[in-house]
Amino acid sequence: MKNFTNVCLILITMLSASSLFAQTKITGIIMDGEFNESLAGANVFVKGTQVGTTTDLDGKFELTTTETSGTLVVSFLGFETKSVSFNAATKSIDLGSIQLNPDANQLTEVVLVGKGIIDLAADRKTPIAVSTIKAAEIQAKIGTADVTQLLVNTPSVYVAGQSGGYGDSRITVRGFQQDNTAFLLNGQPINGMEDGKMYWSNWSGMADIANVIQIQRGLGSSKLAISSVGGTVNFVTKATDKKEGGFTSFGVANNQYFKSTAGYNTGIMENGFGASVMLSHWQGDGYNDGTEGQGQNYFISFGYKANEKHSFNFLLTGAPQYHDQNFTKAISTYLEYGRRYNNNWGTLNGVYRTERRNFYHKPVANLNWDYEINDKTSLSTVLYASWGRGGGTGGYGRSVRTSTGNIDFDAIYANNQTAPGGIGNFSNTPRNYVVRSSMNNHAWYGMVTNLKKELSDNLSLNLGIDLRTYNGDHYRQVSSYLGLNGWNESRNLRDNTDLPTSTVASNTVNEGFSTNPWSSFFNTAADNQKIDYNYSETISYGGLFGQLEYAKDNFSAFFQGSLSNQSHQRFDYYDYLPEFSDSKKVSNIGYNVKGGTSYVVAEQHSFYANAGLYSRQPYHDNIYLNFTNALNPLTSNEDVLGFEAGYGFKSRYFSANLNLYRTSWKNRVTSTSGVLTAATTIGTTDLNTGDLVYTSSQNDEQLHSGVELDFVFRPLESLDIKGFASVGNWQYKGNAVQRKFDENQNLLEQTNTDIDGGKVGDAAQTTLGLGVKYKIVKNFSIDADWRNYDNLYANVAANKENIELPSYDLVDAGISYRMLVGENNKNSIDFRINMNNVFNEVYLSEITQSFSSGNVNGIFPANDTDPSYKGINVKNSAFFGLGRTWNVSIKYNF
Incomplete structure (x- = not known):
């Protein structure tokens, strides 16, 4: 009996242990619910346990748990987290396909490189x-x-x-x-x-x-x-893609636009290497007259995952392009010649030529290194470089125009043929003309590194270094002589007082340089082939930054700070005697501090408040006066103080964010200098010919405050509704103060202009938007976006009574269709049609010159006989917005 009892106890113990340690295998595949694609790298774990895994390259997962029932939590960056219940009737459960819905407020994919550098x-x-x-x-x-x-x-x-x-x-x-x-x-x-x-x-x-x-x-x-x-x-x-595949796409649009693109990814191979390559070409005539363009884009990325701790990615990309340009003109000119009118072009012997062409090629290279030191510490570093070559063309000399205002290249060519010896200059009668290129070449090198340390379960620390050095070269060269054999000019060289001396320099140039962006990258002008100006600058920057964040349960708080030193030096090789070509070096310290806190209530409601203070160094162009080596003694750091607060709500069907902000910008100074050409009195001080006078303009304060709302509503699986609204109050406060100083910094005169309450221009202070996307059937959807712009003012200097532009509405719409093809529908063809400004709204998008003819706010009263357009003086320089445009594209993914 005793032995039987012992056997029963043993059997009961074994059965209990077997039940206690029973294993349940759970499998499934995680899919993108929008495009029905598998998601590699999604996180899957059993709620309330440490059991979890990630999906493989095909989106599949497998995990084993001792739990016989419970909840799986599935998450992927850029998608809404999803909970899936399971109940183990057997030792193996296949949950099949689990669809994740995209989260409109997050990212589409995991950032593969530079995770500690890229600020998201x-x-x-x-x-x-x-x-x-x-x-x-x-x-x-x-x-x-x-x-x-x-x-x-x-x-x-x-x-x-x-x-x-x-x-x-x-x-x-x-x-x-x-x-x-x-x-x-x-x-x-x-x-x-x-x-x-x-x-x-x-x-x-x-x-x-x-x-x-x-x-x-x-x-x-x-x-x-x-x-x-x-x-x-x-x-x-993009970085080196984890998955092998590629695509090719073609697109056409209004005004003879065409674009073709192709890309291929090797995927991360067994040896840890991978590569992604993309090339594209585009060309088009442009919406407005004389705005044709053409360009390419290349992208090359090499990735290497050495082991679980180290991964590297090298990226090289560039977009060489040229495009012909249109500038704002008087509204009356557009009314006479049409809203697409552009007078920057003409013909030579019946062939199209432009006076204004922008051309540039700027390759950018990044080398990223991510180092997972341990489970608490990681280091991310990026070394980067860019090399820009190119500029913009314009007329140099006496232009001749046709009766419609366009460039008369035939008349210019005929005039240039009369130049003595074929050498043009400003002294010939009539004055000659060439097309010049204003070049802006640079080399930029930098490094950003960030160390992230989890100090505890609730406290994390980021520390980093930001280093950059920049050298820019600026000069003019001739792109087209238009019948001349060369161009000659002279100037008086400056000394260490930054004033012209009696020493005269003269040079004659005879080489022409292409505006092709590929050619301009490799073919730069020698010093003896440069005209008008030739200078460079070196700007060096070094900064330290840090962030401390505490997060526990529903509460979080952070503090950020940075300190930087920025140095400037200018070198002028054209207008100065050689021994005085180098300017003095200027260094400025700047900083910023930011902090904030947030609290989450019941997982659906979140509140936050942030504040920040910036002391920003002046830009290089405000340190040296009038593009000379003369130092501006009046510059100082600009002060910016910002506050913001917000509320967020999130549920299964509806999410929204409400933000309030107030930003104050003070101590904004712009300065110029000039040499008096005649004796005069400024204030109570008598000044002589040749005296140097500095003029400083400063606004007391620019204050921007407002409220913003954005939301996403998904009442049905097939219907997405998005919307936003922003109401701003952007004003100048106080006075605009203009001060004049002599070269010993004695105040000569001060003029105060009341600008209090004047509206800041160049952007609509009130915007509203609503977007709808409806999935008609699987992989076939239509969408439309409506926007309203109001309280838009002219882009002019600070003043009390800025001109308000008429409000306007725009509607954009599109159709998308994805067709699955190939074996097991692994490949797809995407079709897309867009139409922008569907109703062909006619509107003024900006004004750059303010004429109100003495009328309040630029609005004309009924008894005013001056010409106006929608209440705006037609003398104002402006741009009309683009009318109805369209584009169609097809993309094959494999």
Whole structure:
């Protein structure tokens, strides 16, 4: 009996142990619910346990758990997290296909390289005002537009300048222009070092290579000491793709536009290497007269995963292009000749010629190294370089125009034929004319490195270094002599006082240089073939940055800080005696500090508040006066103070974000200098001929405040509704103060102009938008976006009564269809049709010169007989927006 009892106890123990350690195998495949593609690298884990795995290259997963029932949590960056219940009736469960829905506010794919360098909102738990455009939307909607057009369906964003030609658009964020918005490419700053501006023609291939575009309005999440006053725009490019495959695409559009693109990925091979390559070509006549363009784009990426700790990626991309340009003109001119009128071109012997062509080639190279030191510490480093070559053409000398205002190249050629010896100059009668190219060549090298350390379960630290050096060369060369054999000019050289001396330099040039961007990259002019000016600058930058973030349960808080030193030196080889060609070196310290906190209530409601202070160094072009070596003694750092707060709501069907902001910009100074040509009195001081006078202009304050709303509503699986609204109040405060000083910095005169309440121009202060996407059947959808722009003012200097432009509405629409082909439907063909400005709205997109004829706010009363267009004086220089445009594309994925 005792033995029987012992046997029973043993059997019971064995059965209990067998039950306790029973294993359940769970398998399935994770799919993109929008395009029915497998998702490699998705995270799958059993809720409440440490059991988890990631999907393979085909989106498949397999995990083993002792749980017989429970919940799987599936997540993938750029998609909504999904919970899936399981109940193990057997030892093996196949959950089949699990569809994840895209998250409109997150990224489309995992960033494969530079994860610690690329500043993305997802990397920080404390929220900011952010909008994200995914790769699928970029490819679908870009058409023939600049990459800036992809941001128009986000709050507080305005895009202008598109009528200038391919690549000539400008973007403002919360009313701040491009020199006050930071633009990053894979973590590297790409704003111009001299003036902070962006030239989108240099980045014409960005839409082809962008994996994601994220715009962080206001303070943003960037850790660098950069000029993110209005916001930060992150362009994250493709890297070496994990999966083998490729594509080829073709597109056509209005005005003879054509584009072809092809790409191929080897995938990450067994030896850890992989490569991705893409090439494209585009060309078109342009929407407005005389704005044709042509360009290419290349993208080469090599990846190597050495082991679990080290991965590397080398990227080389460039977009050589040329495009002919259109400038703003009086509204009356457009009314006379048509809204597509452009007078920057003409014909020579019946063949089209342009006076204004932009051409540029700017290769960019990145080397990324990601080092997973341990499970708590990682290091990300990027070494980058870019080499820009190119410029813009224009007339140099006496122009002759036809009766319609276009360039009369035949008359110019005939006049040049009369020049003595075939050598043109400004002294011949009549004056001669050549087409010059204003060159802007540069070499830019930099490094950004970031160490991330998990100090505890709740506390993380980022520390980094940002180093850059930039050398720019600026000069003019002749691109076309138009019948001349050469060009001669003379000038008086300057000394260390920055004033012209009696020494005269003269040179004659006789070489012409192509405006082909490929040719200009490899063929630069010698010093003796340069005209008008020839100078360079070296700008060096060194910065330290850090971020500390605490996150526990529903609460998070962060603090960021950076300190930087920026040095400048100018070298003038044309207008100075050789021994005085080098300017004095100038260095300035700048900093920024940012902090914020957030709290989540019931998983659906989140609140945040952030604040930041910037002390920004002056740009190079404001340190040296009038493009000479003369130092501007009046420059100082600009002060920016920002506050923002927000609320977010998220549910299964509806999500929304509400943001409030207030940004103050003070101590903005612009200065010029001049030599008196006659004796005069300024204030109470008598001055003599040759005396140097500095003029400083400063606005007391520029204050931008507003509210922003964006939302996504999915009432049905087949219907997405998105919307946004932003209402801003962007004003000048106080006075515009102009001060004149002598060369000993004695104040001669001060003039105050009341600008309090004057409206900041160049962007609509009120914007509304609504977008709808409906899936008619699987893989077939239609979409449409409506936008309204109001409270848009002229882009002119600060004044009390700025001109307000008429409000306008735009509607864009598109159709998408994906056809699955090939064995097991592994390949696909994508069709896309876009139509922008569907209803052909006629509107003024910007005004650059302000004539109000004494009428309040530029609006004409009923008894005023002066000509007007929609209440705007027709003498104002303006751009009309583009009318109806269309594009069609087809893409084969394999």
